[in-house]
Amino acid sequence: MIKNESYKGSQRVFPELLAPAGNYEKLVTAIHYGADAVYLGGKSFSLRAKAGNFSSESMRDGIVYAHEHGVKVYVTVNLIAHNKDFAGLTDYLLSLQNMGVDGLIISDPGIFSCATKTVPTVPIHLSTQANVTNKESASFWFEQGARRLNLARELSLNEIAEIRNRVRGELEIFVHGALCISYSGRCMLSNYMTGRDANQGSCAHPCRFSYSLVEEKRPGEYFPVEEDERGTYIFNSKDLCLLEMLPQLVASGVDSLKIEGRMKSIFYVGGVVRVYRAALDYLAALPEEAWNEPADISFPPSFIEELQRTGTRGATENFIKERPGSHEMIYTSSRASQFYEPVAVIRKAGDKPFVEIRNALFVGEEVEYMQPGLDVVPLTIRAMKDEVGEVVNKANPGNKVFLETDSSLSDCRVNGILRRKKNVQQTKYTN
Ligand code: SF4
Known part of the structure; x- marks a missing residue:
């Protein structure tokens, strides 16, 4: 212990x-x-x-x-x-x-x-x-x-x-957060493959590329590199x-x-x-x-569920309990999965907050206000007005608008984020 x-x-x-x-x-x-x-x-x-x-x-x-x-x-x-x-x-x-x-x-x-x-x-x-x-x-x-x-x-x-x-x-x-497949800072993969030096802050993340095998007299013929039937992302670690x-x-x-x-x-x-x-x-x-017995303390499922909503390549505990194995890698994709996306950031608080739009937003959409702590406030957008008070039905990224919502946002705070669920299939987060 x-x-x-x-x-x-x-x-x-x-x-x-x-x-x-x-x-x-x-x-x-x-x-x-x-x-x-x-x-x-x-x-x-x-x-x-x-x-x-x-x-x-x-x-x-x-x-x-x-x-x-x-x-x-x-x-x-x-x-x-x-x-x-x-x-x-x-x-x-x-x-x-x-x-x-x-x-x-x-x-x-x-x-x-x-x-x-x-x-x-x-x-x-x-x-x-x-x-x-x-x-x-x-x-x-x-x-x-x-x-x-x-x-x-x-x-x-x-x-x-x-x-x-x-x-x-x-x-x-x-x-x-993200992991390297090397000891941090001891990786020249990016330098060799792209001329961008990870140790100077310019890593191109070639560990996440999809690799194939080419026999030198047959250029253009790519043979799959498969540790198993799932794919070829041989260096692509899950996130810590x-x-x-x-x-x-x-x-x-x-x-x-x-x-x-x-x-x-x-x-x-x-x-x-x-x-x-x-x-x-x-x-x-x-x-x-x-x-x-600290090892017996656990969190309610809502904690990991909220983390999952931030976007991830899957989760690993890396070396903390045992040496990681092949199941700590992702073989199917190098992209992070994201099931929620930001919609707006609150710039002035109030019952009709003034927000800066990050992803296009329409009147009638359902969104959530991310409170500090784990709670969210579910909302439906009832109306939007631009900076000069004109009613708009759609706000584009970069626009600043006043929001009217079905639930009260009077407790919202400047710099808080509004998010919405994306229409994608969610996969398992933990091992
Ligand atoms: S290529 Fe991958 S393993 Fe190497 S430094 Fe960049 S992120 Fe880390």
């Missing part, structure tokens, strides 16, 4: 919920749905080059907004650096310090060293790209001055607990989902639970953060006796 390490004195402490913020709007959405901290990248020195990322101005604004809401901001400086990449680094680190960032996410030892000398008071969080898989490695990095380690995704719960028992510094683990392991992860004493997905939509970020926030709040409300 995992030792119950989640106490400070006699007080149980719950881990921070750390959310991806690929741009300012995603930052606001993550905070709206309950993130304790967000991570983001600037235009330089960060992986996820296509995540949108923040200009200096938007990063400054994002940090101010987050701090006003009691939320911490960690900035990625996590590329695998070459000599040329150090040009301008010290100025960039100083500018981040001046903006008041709460931590720097770093993987390269050279950048780590530069940061400890240039901005010694800014906490350094070691990125998952540094692949910390054991307690000796964890001790090493804390001795170098790291404040926090994001442990490798390839660890079991027992290994995490062993590391926890060895070191006192902060430990962070990924609980949700450790929701049901949260009680044991909380008990193990980890300090931060991280959600992957800076390149994902506000609908995904808001939807996933919302469920994990509700799950942590559910655990915090349990009586103390429940924690005698």
Whole structure:
């Protein structure tokens, strides 16, 4: 059994919920749905080059907004650096310090060293790209001055607990999101196949491609590569989902639970953060006796059902209980399944809220307002008026309209999301 390490004195402490913020709007959405901290990248020195990322101005604004809401901001400086990449680094680190960032996410030892000398008071969080898989490695990095380690995704719960028992510094683990078939950052597939370097933030995700075999004297003749009869997506992993392991992860004493997905939509970020926030709040409300056996704590089915509505390639618990096998891969498609889609974001709250449309919306449609927590408010759109008060029957993406609905939306909040069910077949989420 995992030792119950989640106490400070006699007080149980719950881990921070750390959310991806690929741009300012995603930052606001993550905070709206309950993130304790967000991570983001600037235009330089960060992986996820296509995540949108923040200009200096938007990063400054994002940090101010987050701090006003009691939320911490960690900035990625996590590329695998070459000599040329150090040009301008010290100025960039100083500018981040001046903006008041709460931590720097770093993987390269050279950048780590530069940061400890240039901005010694800014906490350094070691990125998952540094692949910390054991307690000796964890001790090493804390001795170098790291404040926090994001442990490798390839660890079991027992290994995490062993590391926890060895070191006192902060430990962070990924609980949700896309996985690589390699150790994070140790993959050259994209570089070889497309010239886009995953370690510079430009991965083209060729692990999700469909592969065939070609004999070199017969170009154009494709022989199927089949591990079994289901298909040919031989490197295509399901997405990580450790929701049901949260009680044991909380008990193990980890300090931060991280959600992957800076390149994902506000609908995904808001939807996933919302469920994990509700799950942590559910655990915090349990009586103390429940924690005698964390493995026996379970969530009502509504938690996993709501997660399913955010879009997924299926779910795996990866290495947390046992080594993953072929059933952790998806052989039939590389696309994520999404059974709900966002319709609008609330820009002004009220009984007739003013919303920004994300997918075309018609009068008469049934939608749902995603409240913080797991509840939704089902609604039928009765009428829409545009910004100058003209009645419209259809609103297109980017339009801003006032909504009249059958149920009251007087409790809705700015930055809340309206969604609707898509007309597609839903498949099984968990193993
Ligand atoms: S190709 Fe796939 S496994 Fe490799 S870095 Fe990109 S996402 Fe990860």
